[in-house]
Every structure is written in structure tokens, then in C-alpha cells.
Amino acid sequence: MVEEGPLPVTGDIDLAGLYTTLKRVFREAGLPTPDLDARLLVIETLGVSTAQLIANPRLPISEELARELNERARLRLSGQSIGRILGRRAFWSLDLRLNRDTLEPRPETETVVELALSLLPAVETPLLIADLGVGTGAILLAILSERLNAFGIGIDIAEGALREAERNAERHNLADRAVFAIGNFGAPLAPVFDMVVSNPPYVATATIADLDPVVRDHDPRLALDGGEDGLDCYRTVFSQASGMLKPGGTLIVEIDPAARDAVIAVAEARGLSVAAVADDLNGDARAVAFRFA
Structure with a gap:
């Protein structure tokens, strides 16, 4: 069973709501690069581009994708790096x-x-x-x-x-x-x-x-x-x-x-x-x- 994470995963979920919440949660947790971490997880998990974060903030997100992002956010807060979570590193x-x-x-x-x-x-x-x-x-x-x-x-x-x-x-x-x-x-x-x-x-x-x-x-x-x-x-x-x-x-x-x-x-x-x-x-x-x- 997936542990409870920091993001909303039911109801009306949009791109801006998830992204804004994730940045806030990461900042409050004291992560060294909260905005970058949030952007990478959102882009990679939801399959959106950086341009879409700006141009299409009200893009609806499915519960399935929101749950996946929620789990990845939980892993980041538990101490895993973005590279480990995504399984790759530049x-x-x-x-x-x-x-x-x-x-x-x-x-x-x-x-x-x-x-x-x-x-x-x-x-x-x-x-x-x-x-x-x-x-x-x-x-x-x-x-x-x-x-x-x-x-x-x-x-x-x-x-x-x-x-x-x-x-x-x-x-x-x-x-x-x-x-x-x-x-x-x-x-x-x-x-x-x-x-x-x-x-x-x-x-x-x-x-x-x-x-x-x-x-x-x-x-x-x-x-x-x-x-x-x-x-x-x-x-x-x-x-x-x-x-x-x-x-x-x-x-x-x-x-x-x-x-x-x-x-x-x-x-x-x-x-x-x-x-x-x-x-x-x-x-x-x-x-x-x-x-x-």
C-alpha cells in the first residue's frame, strides 16, 4: 500500500495546483533545490513540458498520474534523490x-x-x-x-x-x-x-x-x-x-x-x-x- 503523500490525488486536479503545492511542500521541507525538484518531477511524471506549466496551468490531471506524482514526492521527502526516483541522471x-x-x-x-x-x-x-x-x-x-x-x-x-x-x-x-x-x-x-x-x-x-x-x-x-x-x-x-x-x-x-x-x-x-x-x-x-x- 502506498504511504500517504503531500499532494491532492482526488477531485478536480489540475497542473497548476499540483505544481504549486509540490513547490511549497519541498520549500517547507528545506530541500536544497525545491523548485527545480518539483519541476523535474512534474514534467517527468505528468508528461508535460516546461512551456505547458506556464501556458496551460489548468490542464486537468488524472487521479492515476496524481497518485504517481504523490508517491514520487513522498520518496523525495524521504531522502531519495531525483535521479534515484526517476531512475536516470544527466x-x-x-x-x-x-x-x-x-x-x-x-x-x-x-x-x-x-x-x-x-x-x-x-x-x-x-x-x-x-x-x-x-x-x-x-x-x-x-x-x-x-x-x-x-x-x-x-x-x-x-x-x-x-x-x-x-x-x-x-x-x-x-x-x-x-x-x-x-x-x-x-x-x-x-x-x-x-x-x-x-x-x-x-x-x-x-x-x-x-x-x-x-x-x-x-x-x-x-x-x-x-x-x-x-x-x-x-x-x-x-x-x-x-x-x-x-x-x-x-x-x-x-x-x-x-x-x-x-x-x-x-x-x-x-x-x-x-x-x-x-x-x-x-x-x-x-x-x-x-x-x-
Whole structure:
């Protein structure tokens, strides 16, 4: 049985009434982007456009659709993100589907894509790219969408994530240049890659409880938990680097800005040196590129 939600679902229901009520409820609940959240849920659930919100406010809405919107509003108020509720998330120029085994892609991860594109050689010969912990396929597919001469492999330990990444590649007509395989980061790979990218789990185990509930309660723990100090997965990836990168190849990882120096120290202990550091839109170090000296 659907729990009671904040919206009217019987009687005379129109578009403006639902939209106005939803914005008010989200504002009163203290959501960070109440108007945007309300607009996205209304548009996606009711099948209307932004223009219709303005031009046709008295559009009658069926009880069935009102109940669906009511349930989605309840989920948002319970702490689920809009992406989790709708089952998809925009990333780069892509619309990516999510499932319970995938981390929800976030804007700061686009920093990895930007850094990768800036460092990939401008050549017409094929490039080989690997994405470790591929999840939805966000990083790999964004790069492939911009580099038509690139081919990639996505590795993940979660079979559900791999299936979703495959489906996302198909949705964006990239399946002919992307393959996906199960594995522990770079363990299945050979030293043939021009570039390896990764957004590994990097939250210290003890601090997971302190995360925003949107992340803590709905992203898979496997994609969050980086061990006691948050660096376990970096140690694994850096130890595998020589078995993945071809001579002159580049390894790029996303980091917690607060762990920049610690991540670099782990990399340098494995013979890697910093090639570039990229800041996110907040001005925080978010991606680091390494090469062997």
C-alpha cells in the first residue's frame, strides 16, 4: 500500500495546483533545490513540458498520474534523490540510467572527463581507454562520445552495474566501441591502454555514517567504502598501473579534495608522478593525472 503523500490525488486536479503545492511542500521541507525538484518531477511524471506549466496551468490531471506524482514526492521527502526516483541522471551530454548497483553520477565527476580529454593525444589512430569501477559507464561513455577514435573497456565488480553500463552504451550508440567485464579494478587488463580512468570508492569506513542521507542511504556501499583511511582502492589501482598502461600512458583518478596529498603520496610510492591536477567548479582539486616517471 502506498504511504500517504503531500499532494491532492482526488477531485478536480489540475497542473497548476499540483505544481504549486509540490513547490511549497519541498520549500517547507528545506530541500536544497525545491523548485527545480518539483519541476523535474512534474514534467517527468505528468508528461508535460516546461512551456505547458506556464501556458496551460489548468490542464486537468488524472487521479492515476496524481497518485504517481504523490508517491514520487513522498520518496523525495524521504531522502531519495531525483535521479534515484526517476531512475536516470544527466551526466556530461548523456542521459544515464541507474540501478541499485550503480553510484549516481555527480557533476564533480565531470572534472575527470575534462582532464582526460585535455590529455588524450590529438591523433587519428585508435586510442584504448579503461574505466575501473565503471558503474553507469558515465566517465567512459562521456569520453567515447567526444573521441570517435577511442575504444574502451569498463571494469566493475558488480554485475548489476555492468549490465546497466552496457545498456547505457547501447542507448547512446556507443556499444560498438565499448565492452564491459567483471573484475577487481585493473586485474583483468594488460599493459595496452593509452589512458585508465577511475572514480574509486574513497570514503573512510568510519565516516560513511556522516554522509548526506541521499548518498549514504541510496548509493551502494560497495561504491563508497574506501577502507579504514579511504585509500584502499587507490593502493590497488596504483599497484596495478604498470600492468595496464602502455609506455607514456596516463592514469586519472577522482579524489576527495581533502585527501589530495595522501593520494599523491600513495601514487608516488608506486613510482607514479603527478602529470596534472584539475579543480572542480568549486575550485577544489577533484581529479589527478599520473604517469610513470
